[in-house]
Amino acid sequence: MDEIRLARIALTWLVEPGNRAVFRLVGQFGPVDALRRLCAGDVTDQRLRTTVAARLAAGDPWQVAGTAAEVTERLGARLVTPEDNEWPAQVGHLERLTLAHAERRVDQETAPPLCLWVRGGWDLGEALERSVAVVGSRAATAYGQHVATGIGYGLADRGWTVVSGGAFGVDAAAHRGALNAGGRTVAVLACGVDRPYPVGNTALFDRIAEAGLLISEWLPGADPLRPRFLIRNRVIAAATAGTVLVEAAARSGATQTLRRALALNRPSMVVPGPVTSAMSVGAHELLREHPSARLVTGVPHILEEVGRIGADLAPPARGPARPEDDLDDESVLVLESAPRRGALGPEVLAARAGLDLRTALRKLSMLEQLGLLVRRDDGYALPEPGRRPAPGVPG
Amino acid sequence: MDEIRLARIALTWLVEPGNRAVFRLVGQFGPVDALRRLCAGDVTDQRLRTTVAARLAAGDPWQVAGTAAEVTERLGARLVTPEDNEWPAQVGHLERLTLAHAERRVDQETAPPLCLWVRGGWDLGEALERSVAVVGSRAATAYGQHVATGIGYGLADRGWTVVSGGAFGVDAAAHRGALNAGGRTVAVLACGVDRPYPVGNTALFDRIAEAGLLISEWLPGADPLRPRFLIRNRVIAAATAGTVLVEAAARSGATQTLRRALALNRPSMVVPGPVTSAMSVGAHELLREHPSARLVTGVPHILEEVGRIGADLAPPARGPARPEDDLDDESVLVLESAPRRGALGPEVLAARAGLDLRTALRKLSMLEQLGLLVRRDDGYALPEPGRRPAPGVPG
Incomplete structure (x- = not known):
């Protein structure tokens, strides 16, 4: 593997993905020199310097990268970088993403990924070119799972790739719907592609790797640490033509994905539900707070938002003709x-x-x-x- | 009864309520002279002239009005006119109401009522001053009835009058909720106050007449003809501080009430529901089509829209504190x-x-x-x- 790719792996290991300072360094000096400067402590950001120093105490970045490259190949996976043709250029829009009220670090560190690990046969850029994210609660109700499955099926049936996070509940239902339609689905993981989380979805991940793609910006073997889910969510929002939220409790991770889609000015869609359901509180709050969050009730409305102008338009709701x-x-x-x-x-x-x-x-x-x-x-x-x-x- | 009041009754009988030409005549010449001119065929509007002529063939307006006044008294009801202190002045805003795409006559004839029949002990103006309309489908689901009852209860409990149309389904649930809270509720009828429709709700109407008000702009004995429901809906929208739609099929009458509230620039609120329910299609369509239609999930959101600034504000949705x-x-x-x-x-x-x-x-x-x-x-x-x-x- 060439030096640039190894440097991107090393940088991803050295500092959690999404770090703006690292992304800027790479943009300015290229991955290899950026890595050299970081390791030498040659950066102004004090916090970044101490982070890197703590990491360097745990191992040598070039050696870690070399091992990761070997493991990647052994897994039958591949590394995709911005230097590759199949790199999904739209994730670059994350460079301009700024979230309102971003006080937590995960809300500030939303730079584009430096590289992506991929398992599956499809060209990554092509698979994501015409894609919609379907996200929601892990503790989805039967209603949420039913709706997510239907949307996953309908989108895949119309040739759209269904992107989600591989979690229980809405994510899994959306993936399954797409698979059942014989369509393409992509799971964006918050851990290594060799150990997709949660293990309860292992059979599903195997089907996705076969019929679609498993992708991640973390090294093989990386743990699904909790902050990583939020870091990962920005990629789901940025890689797709639009994001649909199916069910979400107040303050849930799925609402964060939609907020990232909103901040990216991507079509941001929300499926309403019964007001009596705690699992729809987050969905309804988003619709109330964000004038540009669009209420959708199914695939025709979604296609209206993400589809090409003039095609895929939803008919107005009507009763039977009389x-x-x-x-x-x-x-x-x-x-x-x-x-x-x-x-x-x-x-x-x-x-x-x-x-x-x-x-x-x-x-x-x-x-x-x-x-x-x-x-x-x-x-x-x-x-x-x-x-x-x-x-x-x-x- | 004085001449002016009798003339208002006669005019209401002569031409269906909401007629703009008649309302303008009354504004210009007063009720008595307006009636004289109409009966003499002294109006420019050809259609109005023939309508009046057809009506005059069926009876004498002054005689009809006199009989109606007697019947009203015998019923223990009363006539309320703009000359009375208890007249709800806000219905006068209907004078400026114009609906988009108003092609049908019921969408054009939306002038204020000339008078209102009232059964019940409350001062009409006072009862409607702090009131919210809760409307929806007659064929409401258990969900819709549950939500409408809760909203009716919560509003009445906070001292708000709950206004609806006395129909089966959402209307009845909202009235019942208010009554159960020991609060005030007003049914706006599309027929005479002596024969509230539907008869299946007779026991409910009796409770409303006792604890709230039954009101109508039609003479005692008037039939609940179908166009009258739409004519009536403008009064529900105009008499209240805001309108809440709970469940509505596509193209239903309840959506028309909300469209009238929107056209009046009154707070226009919609409760979402499961996208799998035909009974929420109209609600979701309104939320999609009208940026000023506001999604609400319960009483706190409703009070936020209609409540005085600084009071009755809804807290943001939150999970339990950790x-x-x-x-x-x-x-x-x-x-x-x-x-x-x-x-x-x-x-x-x-x-x-x-x-x-x-x-x-x-x-x-x-x-x-x-x-x-x-x-x-x-x-x-x-x-x-x-x-x-x-x-x-x-x-």
Whole structure:
């Protein structure tokens, strides 16, 4: 493996991914020289210097990188870097990401990844080019899992890659939906690609590695430490054309992914749920707080947000078509004036409808022709139930 | 009864409420002269002239009004007009209401009512001054009824009058919730106050008449004709400080009430529901189409919209308080680096957290004091489940 790639691995090991100072160093001096400067303590950032010093006490970065490269190859995985054709360029937008109220370090350290480990046969850039993230609670309800599975299926069925985090609940449901559609799905992990977490999803990860991709910005063997999930979430938001949140409790990690998508100006979509469900509190709060978070109820709405203009547009919600739909205003008034039971003469109907008799007679005749009213000896009446014309079949 | 009041009754009988031409005539000439001009055919609007002529063929307006006045008194009801102190002035805002895409007559004829019939002991203006409309589907699900009852209860409990249409489903649930709280509720009917519709809600209407108000702009004896429900809905929207939609199918009458509230620039609130429910399609469509339609999940959000500034404000959604919440960033990193099982020494924890050893030791000592980490012979470990400090009780 060449020096640049090894340096990127070493840098990823030396400082947790997302560090802005390291990303800037790499941009300024290239990975190899950036690594050299960091190891020499040749950086202004005091905190970064002490972090690196603590890490260096645990091992030699070049040696760690060399071992990681070997392990990667042995696993049948590969390293993808910005130097490669398959690098998903859109994660570079993280360079400009700034989160509102970013007080915690994980909310400040949101620089692009330096490299990505990949398991699976697809070209990474191609797989992510037309992709949607579906994220949500690990403790999803049956409703959330049902909706996530449906969205995963529907997106994959329309040729979109479904990206998620491989967790229990919504993540797993979205991945499964995509797999069931025979589509492509990508799990972005917060640990090494050799030990996808949680182990309870091992069978699912095996299917994903076969039909899609497992990716991670951490070295093989890396633990799924808790802060890493949040660090990872920025990649889910940045790698995709849009993010859909299915179920989230207040203050959950999934809402953080959506906030990152919002900060990136990517389509940020939220599926509502029952207000009686604690698992939808985070979803509803996002919809209330962020005018640009878009309420979606299913795949057609999602495609409307991420799809190409003019294609994949959602039809407006409508009830079943009825013959009355095409009536003019005055006919509607006459029809609405007919009694539920019994019949009424044209004069009374005209008065009820607020129309003159001549107009009313003309409309009555048309309504009779359409089968919407019946003329009887004692006047006009509504047809018996079951004898009304079928929806969509006027006349 | 004086001439002006009788003229208002006669006008209401002569032309369906909401007619803009009639409302303008009354504004210009007063009710008595407006009635005289209409009866004499002394109006420019051809359609109005023929409507009036058809009505006049069915009876004499002054006589009809006199009879209605007698019936009103016999019922123990009363007529309230703009000349009365208890007239709810806010319905006058309907004068400026214009609906987008108003093609049907019911969407154009949205002028203020000329008078209102009232059954019940409360002062009408006072009852409606601090009121919220809660509307929704007649075919509400158990979820919708549960939510509407809760909102009705919560609003009434906070001293707000709950206004609705007395229909099955959401309307009835909202009324019942308010009654159960021992609060005030108002049913705005689309027929005479002597025969509230639907008859299946008769017991409910009796309770409302006793503890709240039944009101209508139609003469006693008037039928609940279908167009009247839409005409009535504008009064529900205009009489209240805001409207909440709980459940609505696509293209339902309840969505029309909310559209009227939106057009009046009143707080227009929508409760979301499961996207798998046909009964929430209309609600979600409104939230998608109207940026000023506000998603609400319960009474605190509703009060935030309609309440006086500074009072009745909703707290942000939060999970239960945890001792970790008040930790600084570096302590969080150390805490998150502790292994799920077993213990780790300070050097390893420092490296995992990306901190220098001295900082890590300081944070470890504090975390130990807070009971969030335990110091053992083999290093620092998470406390056993059940031995962690209780939420909200740091230290």
